[in-house]
Amino acid sequence: MFRFFRQIRQSLLSQNKVSRYLLYALGEIILVVIGILLALQVNNWNETQNLRQVEFKLLQELKTDLEETRADLWSDKIKADEELRHTDSLYQEITINRLNNTPMPISISALFLYQRSALYPKKSAYKSLQAYGINTISNDSLRKNITDFFELHLVRVNDLEKIIKEINEKDYAPYLERVSKPTTTCLECTSLADLFASRSRMSSNLFRIEIPEDELLHLLKKKYMAYSSLRRLYDTTEVKIERLIEIIDAESQNKGS
Template sequence: MIKFFRKIRQQLLVQNKISKYLFYAIGEIILVVIGILIALQVNMMNEQRKENDFEIKILKEIKGNLLTDLNEISEDIGLMDDINKACLDVKQHLQTLDQPTDSFSISSSILRVTPHFSPINSGYNLLQSHGVRIIKNDNLRNDISFQYDMLYPYYKTYEEERSRFHALHSEPQLLDYFSMYFDKTKDPSFYGLYFEISLEDYQKLKSDSKFLKLITAIAFENKTIQDRAKRVEASINALISNIEVELEKKE
């Protein structure tokens, strides 16, 4: 093609047709510029397609992470329901019965349970490593950043406070009265954890006002965190829905 244009230019020069030559040269330059612009446009479209594909990949991974997080936080909320009920059962048992029962041992063992939420951050870490601006939707990008940079860490501080409370207060008093065993084959049991208490220790426990206060404190700590967990659960559900809407637009 280049040889063809060069041949035409040479013929015009030989024929001394300067005006036609200049007109042709300008036209040739315009064609070259148009070719360059088309190439740049094609290249830009390819880059945009790659960015769009990568954005879809990240959004799908984040959605997958959130679905796993949702299952875990929902299970934790269920465990916290068990803890709330156990606090009521143990308190009522101590106030109304003169000796321990299997149900009392089960409920007492549940008082030791402290659910721990461990969100998966692989999708968000991938997003951060390539720059959050990959997510073109400003609102969605802000929602994702808030979920991982604010909401999850904020919830973690509540879990850490409960862990400190448990280590300093709950665990020592429980160990004063109960013997703990781990046996998945033993029935009844709570996730393999089984509590036993002697009749003598049970009688002491009934008259221990500090233990009744401890049960109230455990219930308060648990309910506070459960309320936070439900907010996290609602936020995860909303973010999953927003990501699904965005993916439908892009796919």
């Protein structure tokens, strides 16, 4: 084709048809420009399609991570509820005995000290998204919701869980070591393997406090308040996960169609 155009140019020049040659040259330039624009448009379309496929893949991976995080969250909510019930029952036992003027020793499960809820969110898809660039998500609202969830909300959850961990390690553990003695009601357990063979027996491995003090009531209130806040935050987290999954499903349907 280029040889054909070259022959036309040479023919026009040999015939001294300068005006026709200029008109032909202009037309040739226009054709080249059109060709370049078409090539750029095709290239842009291909890049857009590739980004669309990457975005769709990331959204599917993100949905899977959110579903796994939600499953872990459900178990943490159960643990938080157990801690709230246990804390409240201890507080009631102490205060009722005081009101009845019958102070009695109390026993605290080892689980009460060492068990705590801790959310471990799955973040692999979000890290991949950060590597590609957060703007890979074309939906502005979805992009903001994703960023807020991972960079703000989960940080708040983690911070509150750390506070509860510090309460256990810096408040309860020193207090129990100072005012109580380890004991067990599992008299038939002749080995540690037997003692810790089940959750019920492990719960029998208790700290015994002869005379509950006001300091213990204060620690119970402190722990209950922290766990109440965390439990509400867990509920909010579940709502946010459900909402994100709904938006991702709608966006994925658009990207996949």
